[in-house]
Amino acid sequence: MMETLSRATFAVASVTLMLLALALVGFGAFELVSALSQNWHEGGDALLTAIGYVVIALAVFDVAKYFVEEEVLRSRSPVTTSDVRRSLTKFISTIAIAVFIEGLVIVFQVSKHDVEKMPYPTALLATAILIVLGLGAYQRLNVEVERQLGCKDNAEQLTANLDEAADNSAMAGDTTAK
Numbered sequence: 001m002m003e004t005l006s007r008a009t010f011a012v013a014s015v016t017l018m019l020l021a022l023a024l025v026g027f028g029a030f031e032l033v034s035a036l037s038q039n040w041h042e043g044g045d046a047l048l049t050a051i052g053y054v055v056i057a058l059a060v061f062d063v064a065k066y067f068v069e070e071e072v073l074r075s076r077s078p079v080t081t082s083d084v085r086r087s088l089t090k091f092i093s094t095i096a097i098a099v100f101i102e103g104l105v106i107v108f109q110v111s112k113h114d115v116e117k118m119p120y121p122t123a124l125l126a127t128a129i130l131i132v133l134g135l136g137a138y139q140r141l142n143v144e145v146e147r148q149l150g151c152k153d154n155a156e157q158l159t160a161n162l163d164e165a166a167d168n169s170a171m172a173g174d175t176t177a178k
Helices: 002-038 040-073 081-113 119-177
Strands: none
Touching (some): 040 081, 081 119
C-alpha cells in the first residue's frame, strides 16, 4: 500500500514537473517572439533569456525523468552500488551542465550591460566546477569501494564454488565407492 502511494506521488510530481518544463520552454519562445516583434535590437537579450529558460526546463525535465526511472518504474529489487552511482552520476551531470550553460548565458547578458555584476555569474560557473569536482571525487571513492566489495564478493563466491565442488566430489566419491 505504502509503496503504491509512494510511486503514485512520484508519478504525479514527475508529470507536473514535465508539464512545468514544457510551459517554461513555451514561455521562453513566447518571450523571444514578443521581443523580436517589438524591437530587433532587443532580440539578442531575448534569445539569451530564452536559452536560459530552455536549459532550466531541460534540467527540470531531467529531474522528473530521474524520478520516473528511479521511483516509479524501478522494481524494489536490491540495487547495487554501481547502479546507484550510475544514476546519481547521470542526474548530477545534467544539473552541472545546466548550471554551466546558465552561467555562460548570464555572463553574456551581464557583460553587455553591467560588467560590475560579473562576480555573480562567475560564482555560478565556479559552483558548476565544484559540482563536477565533487562528482569526480564521489565516483572515485565509490569505485574504490566497489572494487573492495567486488573482491570480497568474488572471494566469497570463489569459496562457495570451491565448497560446492568439494561437496560434489565427495558425493561422486561416495557413489563410486558404493
